[in-house]
Structure formats: structure tokens, C-alpha cells
Amino acid sequence: MPRVVIVIPARYASTRFPGKPLAELWGKPLLQHVYERATSAKLAGQVIVATDDTRIASAARSFGAEVALTRADHPSGTDRVAEVARSIIADLVVNVQGDEPLIDPAAIDAAVAPLLADPAIPMGTLCAPLTSAEELNNPNVVKVVLDRAGFALYFSRSPIPFARDAGAAPDRYRHLGLYVYRRAFLLALGGLAPTPLEEAEKLEQLRVLEHGHRLRVAIVPHASPGVDTPADLERLRAMPPPARAGGKAGAPPQAG
Numbered sequence: 642m643p644r645v646v647i648v649i650p651a652r653y654a655s656t657r658f659p660g661k662p663l664a665e666l667w668g669k670p671l672l673q674h675v676y677e678r679a680t681s682a683k684l685a686g687q688v689i690v691a692t693d694d695t696r697i698a699s700a701a702r703s704f705g706a707e708v709a710l711t712r713a714d715h716p717s718g719t720d721r722v723a724e725v726a727r728s729i730i731a732d733l734v735v736n737v738q739g740d741e742p743l744i745d746p747a748a749i750d751a752a753v754a755p756l757l758a759d760p761a762i763p764m765g766t767l768c769a770p771l772t773s774a775e776e777l778n779n780p781n782v783v784k785v786v787l788d789r790a791g792f793a794l795y796f797s798r799s800p801i802p803f804a805r806d807a808g809a810a811p812d813r814y815r816h817l818g819l820y821v822y823r824r825a826f827l828l829a830l831g832g833l834a835p836t837p838l839e840e841a842e843k844l845e846q847l848r849v850l851e852h853g854h855r856l857r858v859a860i861v862p863h864a865s866p867g868v869d870t871p872a873d874l875e876r877l878r879a880m881p882p883p884a885r886a887g888g889k890a891g892a893p894p895q896a897g
Contacts, residue, residue: 644687647685651739667882684750689708711724767860830848
């Protein structure tokens with residue numbers, strides 16, 4: 642079996658929510674929920690927390706996580722994950738965001754599975770059905786359209802695809818920010834020049850498409866609620882704690 646490693650990038654100095662990975666949720670740091678769910682994925686053999694902050698590193702080690710200390714000047718989580726990838730043995734590297742405390746382990750496996758089945762796929766990600774007109778028209782909810790084989794045609798903040806005729810709207814999907822890379826592709830990705838569509842939409846994944854690479858998108862039933870702001874965290878705190886990762890209580894609460 643190819644070696645699959647999950648890397649969780651976590652930084653303290655978030656503009657909208659400083660200290661977010663260590664914020665308390667249901668009696669644990671936010672990051673611990675992400676870590677525990679990542680370790681429940683069946684197709685990954687190792688989980689690493691990547692951070693430049695000693696407070697986060699100390700907290701992660703306290704709940705048993707392996708930690709990689711990285712540089713502080715990375716412009717994105719992808720770059721932080723790539724730094725870790727340079728120093729590990731892996732065939733596939735999974736970037737699981739550190740602010741997804743309800744990420745479904747089965748969703749991680751769904752993103753990994755196509756790359757295990759087809760060695761020609763360099764990169765994968767996830768999407769879920771859009772559930773409301775509000776999501777469709779929200780520029781902070783990134784939309785994706787797929788070809789018939791499940792590869793991304795385009796990502797946009799705009800409501801795509803546009804249905805010209807009433808009643809003719811196809812299924813629409815929101816992108817979920819989890820990525821799987823072949824290690825060699827991840828290390829090469831930073832060397833690709835920024836592209837016009839990427840800069841216009843401010844969507845890093847468009848660089849992959851504009852340079853002609855295929856990006857496989859697995860469809861999962863629902864999006865889990867992430868934490869971008871303190872208000873997002875308060876909404877989760879108002880919910881009852883979910884079953885532990887890997888339990889049989891069903892899907893976690895849906896986003897929105």
C-alpha cells in the first residue's frame with residue numbers, strides 16, 4: 642500500500658481569530674478535535690501537526706500528536722505542508738485544515754481513494770452538494786463544476802454553472818478545502834507561477850488547472866462546519882457535542 646500521511650497546518654497568528662487552534666470547544670482545544678478525527682481515517686498511516694508556534698506545538702504534544710515545527714513565513718497552509726513533506730517518507734500527503742473540528746474521517750478517505758486507485762492522478766479534493774440559494778450566491782462559499790469523470794473543470798466564487806432556462810439547473814457543488822497530493826507534485830506545486838484566474842478569484846487551486854494538471858474531486862454527502870471566526874466557534878459551542886470520531890452516531894452537523 643502507498644504510504645499516506647496527513648498533515649494538519651496550524652498557526653497561532655490568524656488575522657480573524659488569533660489563537661484559534663487552541664480555542665476551547667467541548668472541553669478540548671479545537672485542534673485536538675481535528676487531530677482525533679484525522680487519526681480515525683482508515684487510509685492514512687500517520688498524522689502530523691505542522692506549526693511555527695511553540696504554544697500550539699506544546700498543546701498538540703500534550704494530547705499525543707506528532708509535531709513538525711516549520712518556518713513562520715509561509716504564505717499559505719499548502720507551503721507549510723510542503724515543508725513537512727520534504728522531510729518525510731510518503732507517497733500521498735493529505736492537507737487537513739486545522740479549523741475543521743467536525744471533519745468526517747470517511748470524507749478524508751473519500752479524497753484519498755481515487756489517488757490510490759489511479760497513479761496518474763496528481764491531486765485530489767472534495768465537494769458536497771449546495772443546499773441553499775444563500776450558499777450558491779455567497780462568494781465565501783467556493784463552487785466547483787466537474788467533468789463526467791469527476792475532475793474539476795473550474796472553481797469560482799460566483800454561482801456556477803449558470804442555468805439559462807428555468808428548471809434546467811444541474812446539480813451544484815461547494816468545494817471543501819481538503820487536499821490530497823502526490824508528494825512529488827506537492828513539492829513541485831510551489832514552483833508553478835501564479836496564474837491570472839487564480840489571482841482574479843483568489844483561489845489557489847486554480848493554479849493547478851491553469852497549468853494543465855488534473856484535479857480529482859470526490860463528492861461527499863455534506864460539508865462539516867469549519868471555524869473561521871469567533872462567531873463560528875460560538876455556533877458550534879451551542880450544539881451538543883457529537884459522538885467521538887469513528888463512532889456510529891451518524892453524520893456530524895452540516896455547515897450553514
